[in-house]
Amino acid sequence: MYPRLGMALALTLGLGACAQIVQVSPRQSAADTISVQAGRERILALSPAVSARQLAPARQALSAARAAVARGDYTLASRQTLLAKTLLDNIQTRLNSASTDSQRAALQSQIVDLQSRNASLRQQIAATKAQIAQEAP
Known part of the structure; x- marks a missing residue:
């Protein structure tokens, strides 16, 4: 019985340590989300069917999100990133x-x-x- 308890304790401590290792900071999470949307914006910019004028609002939202991350305002960064995502989704829908x-x-x-x-x-x-x-005949 005690070996099982020891193994359970070791697993619990090991999983707890792993959870602490992979914990992402709010800054990193916001930066990653912005990077994903910036990548989508770059991909859409490659399409001849999408003008720079159509992408301008999404670019502005991404710039505002980056500025918010720099100030530590992660809520605003999240909202600006969501706005950029919605704008890019609309462009993608029009293209489709x-x-x-x-x-x-x-x-x-x-x-x-x-x-x-x-x-x-x-x-x-x-x-x-x-x-x-x-x-x-």
Whole structure:
């Protein structure tokens, strides 16, 4: 019974030490969250469909979040980062819907082309059937 108690105590102390090792400071947590959104902003900036003007509000929110972290105001940093995330989500949604619209237009064009080909083939089949009927005894 005592060996089990010793093992349980060792595990508890070990897990407690691990929990203290991985504890993240509010400053680091805020900086990491800002970095994630800044990365998204950079990725969206690479798209030719997104203008700098569209990204400006998100960039301003990220700058305000960085300034808040520097002052130690983590609540404001969190709110500014959330604002930047929402703005970037809106841009991403617009991009996704624009690509869906262009894909839909391309599919519509393909459908019209295939319908035209189908009608042409039906005419050729009808003409061939008529020719065969005329040539039959």
